[in-house]
Every structure is written in C-alpha cells, then in structure tokens.
Amino acid sequence: MTDRNKLLAMQLALVLACATSFLLRIGRIRPDRRGRAALRADCPRVLGRHDWIVPTLNGSPWLEKPALLFWKMMNSYSIFGVSDWAARIPAAVHATAVVVGIFFFMRVSVLPANWTRR
Amino acid sequence: MIAASSAGMIGFGRGASTDMLVSAPFALAMMCWWTWHQTPKKLWLLLFYGLLGIGALAKGGGSGARGVGGRRVRRARRDGKIFLRTLSVTGFLLFAAIVLPWYLAVQHKVPQFFRCSLLSIIWNALAPISISIHNHSGITFQFFCWPHCPGRSCAASPYRGRTAGI
Numbered sequence: 551m552t553d554r555n556k557l558l559a560m561q562l563a564l565v566l567a568c569a570t571s572f573l574l575r576i577g578r579i580r581p582d583r584r585g586r587a588a589l590r591a592d593c594p595r596v597l598g599r600h601d602w603i604v605p606t607l608n609g610s611p612w613l614e615k616p617a618l619l620f621w622k623m624m625n626s627y628s629i630f631g632v633s634d635w636a637a638r639i640p641a642a643v644h645a646t647a648v649v650v651g652i653f654f655f656m657r658v659s660v661l662p663a664n665w666t667r668r
Numbered sequence: 669m670i671a672a673s674s675a676g677m678i679g680f681g682r683g684a685s686t687d688m689l690v691s692a693p694f695a696l697a698m699m700c701w702w703t704w705h706q707t708p709k710k711l712w713l714l715l716f717y718g719l720l721g722i723g724a725l726a727k728g729g730g731s732g733a734r735g736v737g738g739r740r741v742r743r744a745r746r747d748g749k750i751f752l753r754t755l756s757v758t759g760f761l762l763f764a765a766i767v768l769p770w771y772l773a774v775q776h777k778v779p780q781f782f783r784c785s786l787l788s789i790i791w792n793a794l795a796p797i798s799i800s801i802h803n804h805s806g807i808t809f810q811f812f813c814w815p816h817c818p819g820r821s822c823a824a825s826p827y828r829g830r831t832a833g834i
Contacts, residue, residue: 571682572681613784615686615727644691644693648677651695
C-alpha cells in the first residue's frame with residue numbers, strides 16, 4: 551500500500567469513527583444542565599423574528615453564556631428543521647472538528663517536530 | 669489520559685453540551701500555539717488568538733485567559749519567557765474584533781447586562797466558600813471538584829519529564 555493510499559485509509563477510518571461516535575443515535579443521550587437550557591431556548595421563535603443578538607429562554611433574555619451556541623443551533627435548525635436532533639448537531643460537529651484538527655496537526659506539525667529530533 | 673479524553677469528548681460531543689463549543693476551539697488553539705512554538709510563523713499565533721476568540725464567544729472570557737496563560741506548558745518547558753512571547757498586540761486586536769461586537773450589541777439592547785455579569789462572576793467566585801454545605805445540596809459537587817487539581821498536575825508530569833530530557 552502506497553503512502554497516499556495509507557493516508558486515505560486513515561482519513562476514511564477517522565470519518566467512520568467520528569460518524570459512529572458522535573452522530574449515531576445522537577438524540578438519545580441526556581444533555582447536561584446547560585445543554586438542557588440551550589435545547590429549551592427559544593431558537594425557533596428567534597429564527598422567526600430575526601433577532602440573533604439576545605438569546606431568550608421562555609421569552610426573557612438568557613445571557614448565562616454568549617450567543618455562539620445559539621447561532622449554531624439556529625443555523626442547524628434552518629438547515630435540518632427544528633428538532634432535538636438538529637439542536638445537538640453543533641456539539642457533534644465541534645467534536646469532529648477536534649478529531650480532524652488533532653489528526654492534521656499531529657501529521658503536519660507536532661509529530662515530525664518532536665520525533666525527528668530525538 | 670487518551671482514553672479519558674476520548675470518553676469525555678464522546679460524552680460532551682453527543683450530549684448537546686455547551687462545553688464542546690469551547691473545548692474544540694481551545695484544543696485547536698493549543699495546537700496552533702504549539703505549531704507557532706515549533707515554527708515561529710506569526711500566522712499560527714494569530715490563529716491561536718482567533719480560535720480563543722471563538723471559544724470566548726461560545727462560553728465566556730475564561731477561555732482567553734486560560735489560553736494566553738499557558739501556565740502548564742511554561743512550567744513544563746521551564747521557560748518563563750514563553751508567556752511574554754505569546755503576548756501579541758495584533759492577536760489581542762483580533763481577539764477583541766471577534767468577541768467585542770456581540771458583547772457591545774447585547775449591552776446596547778440589555779443595559780443591565782454588564783452589571784449582572786459582574787455580579788454573576790463575584791457570586792460564582794464566592795459561592796464555594798460562602799454557602800453552608802448543610803443548607804445547599806449542590807455544593808457537595810464543589811468539594812468533590814477540589815481533588816482533581818493535584819490529579820491534573822500529576823497527569824502533566826510525564827510530559828514534563830520528557831521535555832526536561834528525563
């Protein structure tokens with residue numbers, strides 16, 4: 551197997567591992583406390599009134615955390631429709647980004663720099 | 669450590685956790701920092717600050733402070749100047765450009781935002797020492813949190829040994 555094919559096989563294995571770890575039956579895990587609050591947030595209502603600055607919970611501002619989570623959830627809702635599953639997609643995508651990012655950095659930067667000097 | 673980290677990532681990634689949205693940029697920012705440390709190209713340092721800004725926009729300013737601090741790596745490498753070299757005016761400007769617009773927009777819309785945030789920070793800092801353990805069921809968690817601090821230092825020690833040439 552050539553180096554290029556080895557790399558492709560590793561990338562495919564990575565994608566499969568991420569898909570099964572982060573996306574398979576994603577709606578069945580109980581979210582944590584803040585995750586529950588985020589899932590209860592009024593993102594669908596905010597989508598309707600196009601106010602992306604102040605996240606709300608039961609109609610009043612919910613500013614315990616900044617708005618990036620809500621922006622991502624609202625994007626996910628607008629792509630996949632309003633559902634519990636769609637609300638969990640941003641966290642899963644971030645977890646996948648970490649795995650892919652670590653793979654990239656280990657391959658490009660960290661491993662050659664560390665291991666060739668010893 | 670790898671097994672524990674993987675379990676945590678799967679749990680946070682699947683659990684609609686808000687922590688995943690700060691952990692991901694923070695982890696990638698640390699990798700960018702390491703790449704900058706190995707190959708001193710300023711682009712990696714700017715990416716480091718940009719990712720910290722994204723983390724701060726997902727979870728609050730603590731992400732930036734933790735990242736720039738780099739205390740553990742500084743101690744591990746026994747190089748006190750790493751912190752000073754990490755500071756960058758352009759980086760801070762990039763961080764502010766990512767984070768500040770939303771905070772200012774919210775302050776404009778909800779005038780009590782900064783005052784409430786400040787009170788919340790003070791409350792969170794004082795809560796572990798101000799609430800009686802007998803009157804608050806949730807506070808037990810705070811006491812169980814403390815033992816993990818020496819654990820984290822122990823976890824960093826193999827890395828420290830390796831980098832010190834042991």
